[in-house]
Amino acid sequence: MLLQTRPSDSVLAVHDRLYRTLRTQVMHGELDPGVALTLRGIAKRFGVSMTPVREALRRLVAEGALSMSASGRVTTPELSNERIEELAAIRALLEPELASRALPRAHFALIERLQTINTANAEAVAKQDAVAYIRTNLEFHRTLYLRAQAPAMLAIAETVWLQLGPTMRALYTRLRRNEPPPHHRMILAALKAGDEPGLRLAVRADVTQGLRHLAG
Amino acid sequence: MLLQTRPSDSVLAVHDRLYRTLRTQVMHGELDPGVALTLRGIAKRFGVSMTPVREALRRLVAEGALSMSASGRVTTPELSNERIEELAAIRALLEPELASRALPRAHFALIERLQTINTANAEAVAKQDAVAYIRTNLEFHRTLYLRAQAPAMLAIAETVWLQLGPTMRALYTRLRRNEPPPHHRMILAALKAGDEPGLRLAVRADVTQGLRHLAG
DNA sequence: CATGCCTAGGTGTGATCACAAAGCTGCGGC
DNA sequence: GCCGCAGCTTTGTGATCACACCTAGGCATG
Known part of the structure; x- marks a missing residue:
């Protein structure tokens, strides 16, 4: 009108x-x-x-x-186990590459921001807040990957996160986590040390963990 | 109505x-x-x-x-050189993985079909038909990757092809090819031999070649 | 009592229209 | 001669409507 x-x-x-x-x-x-x-x-x-x-x-x-x-x-999609594993494999392929590309540009201010986000993530775990957990977890990864200067690759990664969204909720409410993701600390350590192979491994472990043993 | x-x-x-x-x-x-x-x-x-x-x-x-x-x-998109290189990097990341996953299931009938497609591709080159060249080239890759049983990964690869479509036309009409892509033969050979590392290398070289030196 | 029909509500689809903003053309002024 | 502005045209956006399909649910019939 x-x-x-x-x-x-x-x-x-x-x-x-x-x-x-x-x-x-x-x-x-x-x-x-x-x-x-x-x-x-x-x-x-x-x-x-x-x-x-x-x-x-x-x-x-x-x-x-x-x-x-x-x-x-x-x-909203109901993913099969095969599909979940495939999406996890895609994350395991793309995200170490994004992290590796971000590494040369990861200065102190960035690492500090990542630590802040990680703290918020730990709070979400303490509160058993699944949505806040997922949000801060993704924010952690996106903040890092933004430094990779690879918009198309990041967009693809976000697409994968999108597809996993509803499943992540179901997953993380099922196996109620009581501690923040352990690999985030390894990622931060590798960033500080400038350890590229270690960073790739840590990221790969982080994105794979949790999605690997689902047993829908 | x-x-x-x-x-x-x-x-x-x-x-x-x-x-x-x-x-x-x-x-x-x-x-x-x-x-x-x-x-x-x-x-x-x-x-x-x-x-x-x-x-x-x-x-x-x-x-x-x-x-x-x-x-x-x-x-239709006009891609910057940085974007083209990034998309090529994504192809170089995804497609060797798809080929590798397809390898165990690549029987003789598949290889024969790939050779047929490759012949059609060579004809397109002979006729200087850019569209037919691109079509048969993508068909070659898709036919192989379909065997990988990884629909999400294949979908992402196709999305990348989509983004490169108009640019590929501009590219392949510019540097008029007079011979079919040399790496296709290497891909076929690696498939026949069951040579996984060789296959990854051949695929990576194939998808990178042509997109690397563009000098827009 | 079971089974089949059939009606009513709900859903996506595509056409059409009113409207605002962007683009364009050409005229006029400086 | 060049810039700017007014008016027209083109374009995307969102609302509304008619229609076909699907799903339930109830009713009658076997």
């Missing part, structure tokens, strides 16, 4: 706002696997029409954040 | 048909870099309304096949 379209308005189009909101929810594990999302339901929830909702969902489906049945129903 | 929506109709919804058509065109290098695509233009070209076109384009943008300006204009 009234205004729409505001490319210069701060930054966001409606479909883009929806996309970012839903993407964050999926990646941080705020949604369980197998949850159905309907166009009209989301449209009503955000007070918009179906059109921008469709675009946001289509975009998320394209990235693998959501899955779509043959009839067009959109749900 | 009349019927729409046909989930059971053979297979395709309109937006899906558009998506596949455009995706193929981009991946095979049928479009030059920097070409603008308008919603109404494509809608008219395919005789449909803007709605399904928007979904198809949004999907392709999400996969990096097309890029979108701040104002929402959609064009």
